Amino acid sequence: MITKVLVTGSNGQLAKTIKDLFEKNEDALEFTFVNKKQFDITNTEEIENVFSKNEFHFCVNCAAYTNVEGAEDDEENAFKVNAEAVKNLAEGCKKHDVTLIHISTDYVFDGKANTPYLETDNTNPISVYGKSKLQGEQYIQQIMNNYFIVRTSWLYSYHGKNFLKTIISKAQENADLNIITSQKGTPTNCIDLSAFIYAIITTKSSAYGIYHYTGKGETTWYGFAKQIVKYFNNYDVSKLKPIKSFKTKAERPIYSVLNNSKALQIISKQDTWEESLDQTIKKYFI
Ligand SMILES: NC(=O)C1=CN([C@@H]2O[C@H](COP(=O)(O)OP(=O)(O)OC[C@H]3O[C@@H](n4cnc5c(N)ncnc54)[C@H](OP(=O)(O)O)[C@@H]3O)[C@@H](O)[C@H]2O)C=CC1
Numbered sequence: 531m532i533t534k535v536l537v538t539g540s541n542g543q544l545a546k547t548i549k550d551l552f553e554k555n556e557d558a559l560e561f562t563f564v565n566k567k568q569f570d571i572t573n574t575e576e577i578e579n580v581f582s583k584n585e586f587h588f589c590v591n592c593a594a595y596t597n598v599e600g601a602e603d604d605e606e607n608a609f610k611v612n613a614e615a616v617k618n619l620a621e622g623c624k625k626h627d628v629t630l631i632h633i634s635t636d637y638v639f640d641g642k643a644n645t646p647y648l649e650t651d652n653t654n655p656i657s658v659y660g661k662s663k664l665q666g667e668q669y670i671q672q673i674m675n676n677y678f679i680v681r682t683s684w685l686y687s688y689h690g691k692n693f694l695k696t697i698i699s700k701a702q703e704n705a706d707l708n709i710i711t712s713q714k715g716t717p718t719n720c721i722d723l724s725a726f727i728y729a730i731i732t733t734k735s736s737a738y739g740i741y742h743y744t745g746k747g748e749t750t751w752y753g754f755a756k757q758i759v760k761y762f763n764n765y766d767v768s769k770l771k772p773i774k775s776f777k778t779k780a781e782r783p784i785y786s787v788l789n790n791s792k793a794l795q796i797i798s799k800q801d802t803w804e805e806s807l808d809q810t811i812k813k814y815f816i
């Protein structure tokens with residue numbers, strides 16, 4: 531039997547990575563990728579239309595409002611996409627018996643912990659983006675049973691806009707970089723997260739619920755930047771400076787490392803964040 535998978539937000543970095551890796555596969559999975567123009571998740575009629583006209587077994591929701599700074603002044607739209615639209619998507623999935631794989635974030639936590647967060651730990655977001663993503667998670671849990679909420683952190687890839695690409699372009703310009711040491715978390719390669727999502731689908735797991743999946747280990751944003759610039763020989767590393775704070779509109783958790791033990795029951799492979807970064811920089815950037 532062919533397993534049919536709808537992937538939303540297909541112009542985003544995660545969806546593009548899933549497409550690169552898995553559009554062609556040998557597991558009888560048929561992917562349909564839809565961007566915001568083709569399938570706006572805030573449009574309830576469109577959701578009903580797509581699910582009633584096509585038979586999907588899974589919906590991987592990569593569509594989101596991800597501008598953490600912008601969300602502070604645009605609460606309405608952040609909640610519209612990350613919460614209300616997710617509610618409608620969950621209702622559509624429930625009605626049409628589609629398993630929802632929804633991506634969420636480490637920013638649902640307040641960062642007051644000092645050991646890696648478990649799926650069962652209390653959430654307490656401190657930014658509008660984090661609050662809107664948590665609300666989306668809560669709607670899914672209230673509405674349906676067949677869901678996987680995958681919380682991840684500090685995503686990067688060859689595609690789109692992300693911290694890795696920002697640092698690489700600065701390194702190539704030999705520009706000054708002042709990066710904070712005051713937040714700890716884990717960079718996650720979209721390739722690894724895509725493999726986890728693929729594993730959820732292909733293992734036909736029915737262990738629904740919340741999962742944490744990130745790279746292995748932890749660092750600071752400064753540590754992440756330091757590791758990136760090592761690959762660029764022409765960069766004068768004395769231009770990269772650790773700083774204690776960086777003025778932003780949104781508050782970020784000072785500690786947001788996620789415990790991955792539960793996810794490792796579905797996928798056994800987990801590279802350290804440094805190994806994973808090494809593969810992507812060598813493959814795409816040098
Ligand atoms: N980036 C990160 O560091 C992290 C991301 N996450 C989560 O992972 C998921 C994927 O993130 P990522 O790939 O980085 O995000 P991107 O910002 O790269 O992609 C999100 C995509 O969603 C689309 N989108 C926005 N609004 C809608 C809408 N109403 N209907 C349909 N599509 C819409 C955007 O389209 P357009 O560009 O046209 O607006 C964009 O293409 C998100 O749920 C995010 O919250 C979790 C942790 C870390």
Ligand SMILES: Cc1cn([C@H]2C[C@H](O)[C@@H](COP(=O)(O)OP(=O)(O)O[C@H]3O[C@@H](C)C(=O)[C@@H](O)[C@H]3O)O2)c(=O)[nH]c1=O
Pocket residue numbers: 596597598599634635636637682683684685692693696707708709710713751775776778782
């Ligand atoms: C660009 C820059 C950022 N920073 C700091 C600001 C901030 O605290 C931290 C990260 O900045 P960014 O804006 O790149 O990252 P941010 O938007 O906070 O990234 C987050 O995105 C959302 C979508 C998530 O879900 C999170 O997991 C996380 O990846 O680095 C510096 O210290 N120096 C700099 O030059």
